Amino acid sequence: xxxxxxxxxxxxxxxxxxxxxxxxxxxxxxxxxxxxxxxxxxxxxxxxxxxxxxxxxxxxxxxxxxxxxxxxxxxxxxxxxxxxxxxxxxxxxxxxxxxxxxxxxxxxxxxxxxxxxxxxxxxxxxxxxxxxxxxxxxxxxxxxxxxxxxxxxxxxxxxxxxxxxxxxxxxxxxxxxxxxxxxxxxxxxxxxxxxxxxxxxxxxxxxxxxxxxxxxxxxxxxxxxxxxxxxxxxxxxxxxxxxxxxxxxxxxxxxxxxxxxxxxxxxxxxxxxxxxxxxxxxxxxxxxxxxxxxxxxxxxxxxxxxxxxxxxxxxxxxxxxxxxxxxxxxxxxxxxxxxxxxxxxxxxxxxxxxxxxxxxxxxxxxxxxxxxxxxxxxxxxxxxxxxxxxxxxxxxxxxxxxxxxxx
Amino acid sequence: xxxxxxxxxxxxxxxxxxxxxxxxxxxxxxxxxxxxxxxxxxxxxxxxxxxxxxxxxxxxxxxxxxxxxxxxxxxxxxxxxxxxxxxxxxxxxxxxxxxxxxxxxxxxxxxxxxxxxxxxxxxxxxxxxxxxxxxxxxxxxxxxxxxxxxxxxxxxxxxxxxxxxxxxxxxxxxxxxxxxxxxxxxxxxxxxxxxxxxxxxxxxxxxxxxxxxxxxxxxxxxxxxxxxxxxxxxxxxxxxxxxxxxxxxxxxxxxxxxxxxxxxxxxxxxxxxxxxxxxxxxxxxxxxxxxxxxxxxxxxxxxxxxxxxxxxxxxxxxxxxxxxxxxxxxxxxxxxxxxxxxxxxxxxxxxxxxxxxxxxxxxxxxxxxxxxxxxxxxxxxxxxxxxxxxxxxxxxxxxxxxxxxxx
Numbered sequence: 001x002x003x004x005x006x007x008x009x010x011x012x013x014x015x016x017x018x019x020x021x022x023x024x025x026x027x028x029x030x031x032x033x034x035x036x037x038x039x040x041x042x043x044x045x046x047x048x049x050x051x052x053x054x055x056x057x058x059x060x061x062x063x064x065x066x067x068x069x070x071x072x073x074x075x076x077x078x079x080x081x082x083x084x085x086x087x088x089x090x091x092x093x094x095x096x097x098x099x100x101x102x103x104x105x106x107x108x109x110x111x112x113x114x115x116x117x118x119x120x121x122x123x124x125x126x127x128x129x130x131x132x133x134x135x136x137x138x139x140x141x142x143x144x145x146x147x148x149x150x151x152x153x154x155x156x157x158x159x160x161x162x163x164x165x166x167x168x169x170x171x172x173x174x175x176x177x178x179x180x181x182x183x184x185x186x187x188x189x190x191x192x193x194x195x196x197x198x199x200x201x202x203x204x205x206x207x208x209x210x211x212x213x214x215x216x217x218x219x220x221x222x223x224x225x226x227x228x229x230x231x232x233x234x235x236x237x238x239x240x241x242x243x244x245x246x247x248x249x250x251x252x253x254x255x256x257x258x259x260x261x262x263x264x265x266x267x268x269x270x271x272x273x274x275x276x277x278x279x280x281x282x283x284x285x286x287x288x289x290x291x292x293x294x295x296x297x298x299x300x301x302x303x304x305x306x307x308x309x310x311x312x313x314x315x316x317x318x319x320x321x322x323x324x325x326x327x328x329x330x331x332x333x334x335x336x337x338x339x340x341x342x343x344x345x346x347x348x349x350x351x352x353x354x355x356x357x358x359x360x361x362x363x364x365x366x367x368x369x370x371x372x373x374x375x376x377x378x379x380x381x382x383x384x385x386x387x388x389x390x391x392x393x394x395x396x397x398x399x400x401x402x403x404x405x406x407x
Numbered sequence: 408x409x410x411x412x413x414x415x416x417x418x419x420x421x422x423x424x425x426x427x428x429x430x431x432x433x434x435x436x437x438x439x440x441x442x443x444x445x446x447x448x449x450x451x452x453x454x455x456x457x458x459x460x461x462x463x464x465x466x467x468x469x470x471x472x473x474x475x476x477x478x479x480x481x482x483x484x485x486x487x488x489x490x491x492x493x494x495x496x497x498x499x500x501x502x503x504x505x506x507x508x509x510x511x512x513x514x515x516x517x518x519x520x521x522x523x524x525x526x527x528x529x530x531x532x533x534x535x536x537x538x539x540x541x542x543x544x545x546x547x548x549x550x551x552x553x554x555x556x557x558x559x560x561x562x563x564x565x566x567x568x569x570x571x572x573x574x575x576x577x578x579x580x581x582x583x584x585x586x587x588x589x590x591x592x593x594x595x596x597x598x599x600x601x602x603x604x605x606x607x608x609x610x611x612x613x614x615x616x617x618x619x620x621x622x623x624x625x626x627x628x629x630x631x632x633x634x635x636x637x638x639x640x641x642x643x644x645x646x647x648x649x650x651x652x653x654x655x656x657x658x659x660x661x662x663x664x665x666x667x668x669x670x671x672x673x674x675x676x677x678x679x680x681x682x683x684x685x686x687x688x689x690x691x692x693x694x695x696x697x698x699x700x701x702x703x704x705x706x707x708x709x710x711x712x713x714x715x716x717x718x719x720x721x722x723x724x725x726x727x728x729x730x731x732x733x734x735x736x737x738x739x740x741x742x743x744x745x746x747x748x749x750x751x752x753x754x755x756x757x758x759x760x761x762x763x764x765x766x767x768x769x770x771x772x773x774x775x776x777x778x779x780x781x782x783x784x785x786x787x788x789x790x791x792x793x794x795x796x797x798x799x800x801x802x803x804x805x806x807x808x809x810x811x812x813x814x
Binding site for chain 1: 410412415416418419420421423424425426434436438439441442443444447448449450451452453454455456457458459460462463466476477480481484487488498499501502505523525527529530532533534535536537541542543544545546633634635636638639640641642643645661662663665666667668670672675677680681684685686687688689691692694695697698701702773774777
């Protein structure tokens with residue numbers, strides 16, 4: 001052992017590991033906003049922080065059966081909330097997608113192509129790759145809207161069937177995408193899929209927990225969600241919602257048997273490797289946040305988040321050259337602005353592309369991508385109106401400092 | 408939406424979700440002891456509790472490259488600590504096993520059998536099943552020691568090769584098992600495996616973080632560990648350590664390409680689905696606990712944990728019929744006692760098998776399996792000597808209450 005305690009202690013001291021910015025700064029990083037803990041979750045986090053903390057309460061060897069705390073009830077409430085037959089927990093939304101694809105593959109072993117939208121997240125690619133699937137894309141309409149041409153799912157399905165003799169394994173639609181925050185009307189795709197017998201996976205990493213989402217009304221066979229991205233959980237925790245049709249496959253149980261001991265574990269779920277890795281804080285903070293998630297996703301409350309984004313965008317676009325990319329009006333407040341004037345400033349700035357992030361940081365706002373000045377990708381989700389005003393004023397202030405024209 | 412905020416709020420109130428026992432009780436559940444947060448980790452947990460909290464600091468799209476907090480340095484320190492070429496994070500030790508098997512399968516696609524010890528954990532079965540592997544067991548020597556007959560890995564490998572024409576995909580050895588807490592001398596197995604060209608996966612869910620473990624010295628090709636089980640992390644977080652030979656496969660990167668957008672994600676690791684789900688609290692609490700883990704696993708400190716177990720066992724065996732199952736002396740303090748006298752009491756007790764757990768609970772000790780009186784499975788890991796004395800006195804006190812003979 002060459003590691004020295006005193007030396008190692010210094011290297012991993014709480015001052016070194018400190019999340020310095022969080023007390024003082026407003027964080028507008030798009031993947032951060034929906035995962036901010038609610039006060040209820042913060043309280044619970046400390047109590048359940050120990051590893052495996054919830055497993056004490058597991059009397060039947062199945063996380064879904066824990067009665068106290070009421071995990072079993074929570075699963076029912078969560079299913080109701082998401083408008084889906086049932087849910088299982090996974091370690092992440094990407095894991096939920098990976099499992100959904102594997103499950104469908106069991107049902108349709110001859111289908112090898114996943115049809116995705118052009119705005120799909122990288123983890124959709126990785127989940128498909130794990131399952132040895134090819135991906136085919138449904139296009140978006142390009143600059144500046146990048147709106148997915150949802151009706152084209154029909155021709156793409158037909159094209160795949162014509163070319164390969166098989167339907168695509170599934171269609172996957174990103175409900176709200178990571179790049180432009182575009183919101184997609186899932187019913188358009190589900191109507192197409194239903195007619196052709198193609199299962200629909202709806203990736204709701206950004207939408208479940210921030211927008212009203214009902215899988216049944218939207219016609220999704222599978223719905224994937226992220227506790228740490230959008231549901232106020234410390235995470236990691238993903239949710240895989242599924243329709244009754246796939247229950248037997250998703251909940252299939254272990255059949256392997258030890259040849260000497262005869263040991264079998266027939267109550268353990270294969271796709272969860274027994275239990276998903278959400279054993280304590282991830283699940284408990286999700287449960288603690290849940291009532292607030294239910295409240296904030298009511299249409300009248302979710303709408304306000306779109307309005308905050310619109311306020312910011314309207315003012316941002318007063319600055320010369322700034323233009324929002326994506327569809328309007330904003331349903332989800334993930335905002336992508338092109339900022340050519342900032343890019344020009346960066347060319348001659350001693351800090352180059354980093355200047356923009358640093359200007360924001362010096363004004364108490366963090367979460368901008370480092371080194372990038374030609375665009376600004378942020379989210380106003382869950383900011384107070386005061387914070388939205390301050391963010392807006394800060395952007396205008398930086399523009400003024402560099403003598404940009406403001407209308 | 409049929410969920411009502413006020414109603415839901417009551418159902419998931421912090422009082423309902425409260426982990427009631429933790430302030431007042433001593434928890435001796437075997438899977439709980441090694442995951443108790445260190446004070447340093449408790450401090451860090453609150454700061455990094457938000458979902459995705461660490462991703463702000465990820466400037467290169469790869470969790471392994473984060474410099475501040477020093478994740479990149481931590482990976483080097485952790486590799487050194489475990490005596491292995493390199494490590495990747497996973498969501499759990501079971502996931503690490505699953506990935507190790509898949510990786511070896513890429514190298515040896517014709518091998519379909521996993522050779523495991525008779526004391527292997529259920530998650531080893533599940534990980535094998537995910538990879539469509541059969542399992543074959545190496546026996547233990549049965550009651551009362553259940554010692555794995557390590558030297559028999561040799562004949563089992565030969566037997567598999569003779570029968571199937573192929574070597575087993577890998578040998579997996581459970582370093583310390585979940586049932587008896589038996590510690591296995593891994594070198595015996597690795598010597599056998601090396602001679603026959605069979606990779607060795609050493610499952611160290613209980614040992615890395617509690618005992619000195621050096622994969623290189625032990626001759627393991629893969630080593631799997633659990634942050635939430637044995638390394639003072641809130642988790643879930645697993646660790647997969649691997650030898651240089653497998654680096655290219657474990658770290659293979661995404662190759663899928665969008666047919667319309669041309670999008671590729673060539674920097675994302677396939678087996679981690681891009682990034683493993685350990686994005687904030689799991690990894691940060693692991694890092695905060697690390698110096699204390701290094702300290703507690705020094706031979707002179709780890710030894711004391713065995714001594715605490717021996718003290719308890721020695722006294723427990725003074726009670727009529729109580730007998731420890733497993734090997735002596737204890738290296739790891741997971742203790743399995745058969746308690747036939749308690750089983751007899753349960754027959755006529757109004758609370759049946761539950762009486763034993765309840766007797767302990769009324770004396771401030773929790774973590775015993777519910778409804779079971781014929782055996783007692785506990786761990787004294789990390790208890791203070793005072794707690795060990797109290798636990799011992801409590802067991803004797805319960806025995807006295809029911810007039811059992813004590814030598």
